[in-house]
Amino acid sequence: MIDLAALxxxxxxxxxxRLVLADYSESQGQDVSAELLRCPLRGPAFASGIxxxxxxxxxxxxLPVRRKTRKRVxxxxxxxxxxxxxxxxxxxxxxxxxxxxxxxxxxxxxxxxYRHAGVLxxxxxxxxxxxxxxxxxxxxxxxxxxxxxxxxxxxHSQVDLQVHSQVRSQVDSQDLDRALPSTWAGAIRSSxxxxxxxxxxxxxxxxxxxxxxxxxxxxxxxxxxxTSELLARAYxxxxxSACWWYPCRDVVFVSERPTVLExxxxxxxxxxxxxxxxxxxxxxxxxxxx
Amino acid sequence: MPTILERLACASAELQHAYDAAKQQxxxxxxxxxxxxxxxxxxxxxxxxxxxxxx
Numbered sequence: 266m267i268d269l270a271a272l273x274x275x276x277x278x279x280x281x282x283r284l285v286l287a288d289y290s291e292s293q294g295q296d297v298s299a300e301l302l303r304c305p306l307r308g309p310a311f312a313s314g315i316x317x318x319x320x321x322x323x324x325x326x327x328l329p330v331r332r333k334t335r336k337r338v339x340x341x342x343x344x345x346x347x348x349x350x351x352x353x354x355x356x357x358x359x360x361x362x363x364x365x366x367x368x369x370x371x372x373x374x375x376x377x378x379y380r381h382a383g384v385l386x387x388x389x390x391x392x393x394x395x396x397x398x399x400x401x402x403x404x405x406x407x408x409x410x411x412x413x414x415x416x417x418x419x420x421h422s423q424v425d426l427q428v429h430s431q432v433r434s435q436v437d438s439q440d441l442d443r444a445l446p447s448t449w450a451g452a453i454r455s456s457x458x459x460x461x462x463x464x465x466x467x468x469x470x471x472x473x474x475x476x477x478x479x480x481x482x483x484x485x486x487x488x489x490x491x492t493s494e495l496l497a498r499a500y501x502x503x504x505x506s507a508c509w510w511y512p513c514r515d516v517v518f519v520s521e522r523p524t525v526l527e528x529x530x531x532x533x534x535x536x537x538x539x540x541x542x543x544x545x546x547x548x549x550x551x552x553x554x555x
Numbered sequence: 556m557p558t559i560l561e562r563l564a565c566a567s568a569e570l571q572h573a574y575d576a577a578k579q580q581x582x583x584x585x586x587x588x589x590x591x592x593x594x595x596x597x598x599x600x601x602x603x604x605x606x607x608x609x610x
């Protein structure tokens with residue numbers, strides 16, 4: 266008798282366990298799972314979310330079942346309109362989350378995005394990105410900018426980030442220029458902002474951000490076509506699961522959530538702080554103040 | 556000609572000096588920015604090392 270729960274747990278970090286689980290999945294007719302488990306790059310990420318429906322759907326390109334979908338929505342009913350405040354609050358809460366990221370969900374989502382967006386790796390084949398977790402957004406964005414100079418450029422094609430003055434002032438520091446080779450300093454200066462906002466971009470523009478379009482998908486039951494919906498749901502999952510992320514061809518640098526998000530009485534940001542423990546055990550942090 | 560890994564290690568060591576100096580001068584925001592850059596380079600170093608190991 267196979268101990269499936271133990272095998273699932275071991276498969277996250279143990280390649281042999283993943284291969285055993287792949288054989289078992291195949292014997293159960295789960296060929297996609299078997300293939301994912303056998304892949305050296307995707308296997309560990311897939312295994313980390315293997316018992317979760319939300320992760321499994323993203324890996325297997327499945328959509329939640331929706332009945333009576335609509336091709337267009339010209340008018341909302343009173344009942345649908347009444348659901349908007351609660352829906353908005355759910356996404357506001359996601360945007361303000363602190364603490365642990367949801368690594369299995371983010372990794373499933375970002376692999377799905379690369380797949381559906383047709384991102385090609387440096388070798389010209391469909392990209393299978395590695396995910397590099399960084400303790401703060403500034404580290405993710407600067408690592409992405411430097412990585413872009415090492416033969417694997419950013420794949421962010423629609424950068425629309427308002428430049429954060431505090432980050433810019435740090436990027437513009439002459440001391441950094443002296444300490445870094447000019448190529449990397451230049452790359453950081455020119456392309457640090459090629460990133461996505463994760464939890465901080467849940468709102469975005471009219472009917473564009475995940476807060477709005479998931480309302481259209483899940484409440485208004487709008488049919489936007491399978492490929493678009495897969496991509497939309499994968500992008501929404503990145504916003505639900507982590508903070509800023511920087512996509513390169515073969516690597517995604519992604520930041521942990523803030524440890525502290527302090528707001529004033531009217532809801533304005535007082536400070537967002539990322540705290541972590543360095544390898545030598547010393548505490549470190551990076552913070553943003555408006 | 557140094558390899559990319561060597562260049563990353565070298566730049567990280569340079570940044571350590573800059574970081575120590577900034578901390579000594581109590582330029583804490585600069586120190587934090589330098590440390591962030593160093594961690595970014597270290598992330599690249601780690602990934603390149605993994606890729607080289609896998610090849």
